[in-house]
Amino acid sequence: MFTVNRRTLCAIALAAGVMALPAAAQAQAQLNVNTALTRDDPLYKGLERFRDRVAERSKNQLTIRIFPGSQLGKDEDVLEQARAGANVAVVVDGGRLAVFVKEFGVLSAPYLADGFQGVRKVVTSPLFETWVAKLRTTSGHQVLSFNWWQGDRHLITNKPVTVPADLAGIRMRTPGAPVWMETIRAMGATPTPMGWGEVYPAMQQKVIDAVEAQHPATVGSKLYEVAKHVTKTSHFNLITGIVTSAAWFDKLTPELQKILREESLAAGDYASKLTEDSLVGFEETMKKNGMTIAEVDKKPFIDATQGVYEKLGYSDLRAEVLKILK
Structure with missing residues (x-):
């Protein structure tokens, strides 16, 4: 309903x-x-x-x-x-x-x-x-x-992030579906569901501390005006x-x-x-508008989120999907 x-x-x-x-x-x-x-x-x-x-x-x-x-x-x-x-x-x-x-x-x-x-x-x-x-x-x-x-979706924050521990205490907007919420929680942040149209003012007013998004959405919503860092985790x-x-x-x-x-x-x-x-053009736009774009070691984030599949009952389905991908 x-x-x-x-x-x-x-x-x-x-x-x-x-x-x-x-x-x-x-x-x-x-x-x-x-x-x-x-x-x-x-x-x-x-x-x-x-x-x-x-x-x-x-x-x-x-x-x-x-x-x-x-x-x-x-x-x-x-x-x-x-x-x-x-x-x-x-x-x-x-x-x-x-x-x-x-x-x-x-x-x-x-x-x-x-x-x-x-x-x-x-x-x-x-x-x-x-x-x-x-x-x-x-x-x-x-x-x-x-x-x-x-x-790919990356982390948009106002402080540098290099490992999951850096996300402790961070309120991060993500869609409200369980798989998104559990992934962000596993990465160390506090998932905060809200509509995409609410993200910019929420960042501006510090209702949330961060968001995770793909480059086109980040640039399209001008999040470079309210955030300083992009960490390329490619988590989704x-x-x-x-x-x-x-x-x-x-x-x-x-x-x-x-x-x-x-x-x-x-x-x-x-x-x-x-x-x-x-994608390259979007990164250039973000850099011109003052954002720092960081490549990081993804392994700590991969390791932190692998339990999401078992927690949500997706382990067997993931195995089927991996067969298709191979």
């Missing part, structure tokens, strides 16, 4: 707009895609490609609208709207889907795979498709694709997907369903390549 606030009510009304149209007007279906990212993020450019290719291939029978900055609400709220059958989708990580199907949480576990090509093997595998089918049955969500790579390899309503998806023709999934996958690859190509 979720708390209904004014933003959520507005989002539901917007998402339900197409459903309220007369039958003749519904021939032109619409999907409203929500993302916490800004328009400058490489993944946003991938969403634009997704929108344009779907419109072209469907001859405008299916249109996509993009809502950056979480305009339709928090990820969890949009997932609830999708469960209710609304024509919404959200760019979301596996940790948030783990509340419905536990297996998705392993995608957000620490030090699982290296880089985009590694994790892509997992999210395009037959094993992953069994999770997708289970999600449809369990929660009524439809995964369109899950190959939207946002990069952030892979996300586009998830919508299974009930809404099932109302589309088989051809439109095919277009939606194919173009979502193609756009995910496109956006992920843009992310790969942009």
